[in-house]
Amino acid sequence: MQIQFSKYQGLGNDFVLIDNRHQSDPVLTPTQAEKLCDRHFGIGADGIIFLLPGQAGHSHTMRIFNADGSEPEMCGNGIRCLAKFIAHLEHREEGDLSYRIQTLAGTIEPVVLRDGQVRVNMGHPRLQGQDIPTHLGNPHQPVIDQPLEVGNGTWQVTCVSMGNPHCITFVDRLADIPLADLGPAFEHHPAFPQRTNTEFIEIVRPDYLKMSVWERGAGMTLACGTGACASLVAGVLNQKCHRKATVELPGGPLEIEWAAAGDPVYMTGPAEWVFSGNLEV
């Protein structure tokens, strides 16, 4: 079977996108997705994203497989790419284009702005321990500045779910963090029954954060949109940053805003088409 695909990237977090609007299940299995994400034997990507038909008041549905074939609930950079992909498929190129996308994390609303950036209503952060999920702290309370033993050290972590789990640590200097060693140990720590994404944050100024990320199911990536949102929320909860800030990732900056507790988080950033092709499966 021949399948058309398009490759997109958001700040270097790269995805293979597939127009799956003709059926409600992804046309590829997790094993096929894992092979296609391989950077030597496949197309190479951090994940495979499927555009499925929308249901119950949604314009579309998004499903995603990570590079290891696991299925996360949401992807922030991916949904910006998906919005651009939809605009292209539907030949809509003018004005602010809004969509209402169903994901495993709930309804997410991206808008393709006139300048090509994509602003996304990322939904509400979930803070209770049981919703991350994590075994740290009280399951009915937020997990803020809790000690976690990883590697040879004890890290003060804050946990936030943006539909998918994030564990955030504030550090003095990002350059001192051995991410390739620590990332897998955080991801598979028994405190996280569904594994976790892991972010290290250096506060440059209250309105400017630097972030490095180890993603669940994908490893070290150049950017993570849900991670940037979760990190700003963690910064606010720890009184370390403003409610609106730039989060600088290895692949570039995202603008993140959480206007008030009880409000959704907004993320604004780029998404670009890279190339398209056909694959035989």
Ligand SMILES: N[C@@H](CCC[C@H](N)C(=O)O)C(=O)O
């Ligand atoms: N890169 C993404 C997050 C993708 C999912 C993540 N690896 C997980 O398993 O939760 C983003 O931009 O948010």
